[in-house]
Amino acid sequence: MSILELILRDRPAVPLEAPCIRPDTLARLTVREIAALTVWHGNEEARLGDFFEIRGDPSTEVRVVGETARIKHLGAGMAGGRLVIAGDAGMHVGAGMSGGHLVVEGSAAEWAGAEMSGGVLEIRGHAGHHLAGAYAGSRRGMTGGIVLVHGAAGDFAGERMRRGVIAVAGSVGAYAGMDILAGTLLVSGSLGRRAGAGLRRGTIVAGAAADLLPTFRYACTYHPGFLEIYLRRLRHGYGFPMEDRFFSGAYRRFIGDHNELGRGEILVWTPR
Amino acid sequence: MELNGVRIRDTFAEAFGMRAGRAIITARSHDWALEAARAMTGFATSVIGCKVEAGIEAMLEGDETPDGRPGVSVLLFAFDAEKVGERLVERVGQAVLTCPTTACFDGLPDSPERVSVGGRLRHFGDRYQSSKLLEGRRYWRIPVMEGEFLVEESFGVQKAIGGGNILILAEDADAALGAAEAAVAAMRRIRGVVLPFPGGVVRSGSKVGAKHYKEMIASTNDAYCPTLRGRKGVESELPEGVGSVLEIVVNGLDRGAIESALREGIRAACRPGVVEISAGNYGGRLGKHHFRLHDLLAEEMR
Numbered sequence: 001m002s003i004l005e006l007i008l009r010d011r012p013a014v015p016l017e018a019p020c021i022r023p024d025t026l027a028r029l030t031v032r033e034i035a036a037l038t039v040w041h042g043n044e045e046a047r048l049g050d051f052f053e054i055r056g057d058p059s060t061e062v063r064v065v066g067e068t069a070r071i072k073h074l075g076a077g078m079a080g081g082r083l084v085i086a087g088d089a090g091m092h093v094g095a096g097m098s099g100g101h102l103v104v105e106g107s108a109a110e111w112a113g114a115e116m117s118g119g120v121l122e123i124r125g126h127a128g129h130h131l132a133g134a135y136a137g138s139r140r141g142m143t144g145g146i147v148l149v150h151g152a153a154g155d156f157a158g159e160r161m162r163r164g165v166i167a168v169a170g171s172v173g174a175y176a177g178m179d180i181l182a183g184t185l186l187v188s189g190s191l192g193r194r195a196g197a198g199l200r201r202g203t204i205v206a207g208a209a210a211d212l213l214p215t216f217r218y219a220c221t222y223h224p225g226f227l228e229i230y231l232r233r234l235r236h237g238y239g240f241p242m243e244d245r246f247f248s249g250a251y252r253r254f255i256g257d258h259n260e261l262g263r264g265e266i267l268v269w270t271p272r
Numbered sequence: 273m274e275l276n277g278v279r280i281r282d283t284f285a286e287a288f289g290m291r292a293g294r295a296i297i298t299a300r301s302h303d304w305a306l307e308a309a310r311a312m313t314g315f316a317t318s319v320i321g322c323k324v325e326a327g328i329e330a331m332l333e334g335d336e337t338p339d340g341r342p343g344v345s346v347l348l349f350a351f352d353a354e355k356v357g358e359r360l361v362e363r364v365g366q367a368v369l370t371c372p373t374t375a376c377f378d379g380l381p382d383s384p385e386r387v388s389v390g391g392r393l394r395h396f397g398d399r400y401q402s403s404k405l406l407e408g409r410r411y412w413r414i415p416v417m418e419g420e421f422l423v424e425e426s427f428g429v430q431k432a433i434g435g436g437n438i439l440i441l442a443e444d445a446d447a448a449l450g451a452a453e454a455a456v457a458a459m460r461r462i463r464g465v466v467l468p469f470p471g472g473v474v475r476s477g478s479k480v481g482a483k484h485y486k487e488m489i490a491s492t493n494d495a496y497c498p499t500l501r502g503r504k505g506v507e508s509e510l511p512e513g514v515g516s517v518l519e520i521v522v523n524g525l526d527r528g529a530i531e532s533a534l535r536e537g538i539r540a541a542c543r544p545g546v547v548e549i550s551a552g553n554y555g556g557r558l559g560k561h562h563f564r565l566h567d568l569l570a571e572e573m574r
Contacts, residue, residue, distance in 0.1 A: 224413070
């Protein structure tokens with residue numbers, strides 16, 4: 001299959017907003033039409049072709065190359081195809097995406113995968129704050145799909161998640177899984193302070209001992225069957241770096257948040 | 273036609289269109305998975321008396337199961353999808369949910385025809401249950417005294433065939449049983465089929481209805497009963513020298529799997545002491561799937 005390459009000529013002086021860079025949209029256009037798509041350079045309207053050299057034919061597989069850390073909204077809202085960011089991604093990468101596979105080979109800034117409803121967002125480096133989070137005023141954050149972060153993530157990861165899976169190979173900052181309605185947040189490293197605050201339903205898995213809020217109560221130590229399915233799928237289906245200890249270990253189950261509905265759980269890994 | 277000196281009668285097995293589901297039972301060990309599978313497939317020899325036909329299809333290693341644990345796959349057959357669903361709920365609920373360490377998954381995930389299993393069993397959790405949804409498959413976590421029972425919400429159902437069979441006509445009971453055991457061992461190596469009768473073998477083949485009891489929907493196949501040979505009113509089908517007959521019934525997910533099983537079964541059953549291999553049918557009037565024995569063995573005859 002052909003690949004469409006968008007090569008950033010120079011690092012933008014100020015952030016470039018380019019929500020038009022999504023493979024499902026670009027695949028339907030000609031190269032000339034792609035070059036004419038609107039982007040915003042700060043408060044100035046511009047054309048995609050002003051910043052990018054376009055190589056290859058329109059395709060559902062798109063690769064963005066260059067110093068991309070200042071490009072915002074890459075793949076935002078995409079519903080299909082494959083988008084690879086060969087470097088870092090600016091804020092809101094994959095926000096609102098509903099399908100397809102988005103790979104950030106470097107790190108992603110804040111709001112990566114915010115309010116996404118489907119597809120796979122894979123960040124090979126670190127993720128900023130509000131990973132797959134909910135924008136101000138929204139009742140729900142992520143409602144579906146899979147987010148994989150091979151590094152660490154910032155504060156408010158998975159805030160108000162309703163459905164889906166977020167896996168972070170490193171640690172996460174404060175307020176991870178805050179106000180989760182349902183879904184699964186799996187953290188191989190440690191949780192920051194106030195993890196799971198306001199958790200209604202859903203699951204937070206922690207790979208390291210966690211200092212939990214007093215509104216979580218210990219239930220038992222066991223190995224949940226469903227987790228085995230998730231761990232195997234993440235490792236074998238997505239090549240996610242899932243350590244062996246998660247398969248062989250046990251999990252201390254804490255139920256909460258009792259300030260809220262209290263039907264959620266935090267599973268803290270412990271050796272067996 | 274003869275194979276290893278055993279005559280293959282020019283006849284056919286007559287089988288029926290059914291619906292089937294496949295349950296994957298996993299557990300801490302193969303032993304516990306087998307305990308659940310045996311309980312689940314017990315009293316499931318014939319839809320006539322058991323509402324369902326079921327059997328163990330295969331032992332599964334960890335790399336073949338959703339949760340990576342040892343497992344057993346079970347096939348369950350009934351005449352329509354609704355009944356497959358009802359039987360799955362009953363049997364998973366009574367035989368798998370109750371068995372230590374087990375979990376139960378759909379073994380036909382690509383089938384568009386679905387029946388709710390975990391979605392109904394979840395009520396055992398008395399609203400303490402919870403679910404997980406991964407890539408479109410929902411799993412119910414039902415709290416139990418041991419810990420948690422995990423069961424998939426819906427199971428696939430697909431078209432299937434029930435009632436493929438062979439008849440082993442032997443000189444005596446020992447020869448018939450030995451040949452049947454050999455045939456069962458060979459047939460059980462085929463994926464996609466089960467042999468729902470005890471040990472895979474039927475000694476009491478039946479005919480439709482009864483000659484003397486109007487209310488009976490099935491009765492002994494007198495034409496194949498050696499003790500009735502020569503009795504007035506019995507038109508024996510048994511050749512001279514036959515002193516015992518055993519039947520092997522095979523249900524399968526598709527025609528190819530049943531053909532393979534029948535073929536392997538016949539090959540294994542053709543051994544000393546066996547006089548003839550035949551098959552049961554109703555003159556072709558009842559079941560739309562016919563398996564001609566000579567066609568199955570066409571390769572041997574070339």
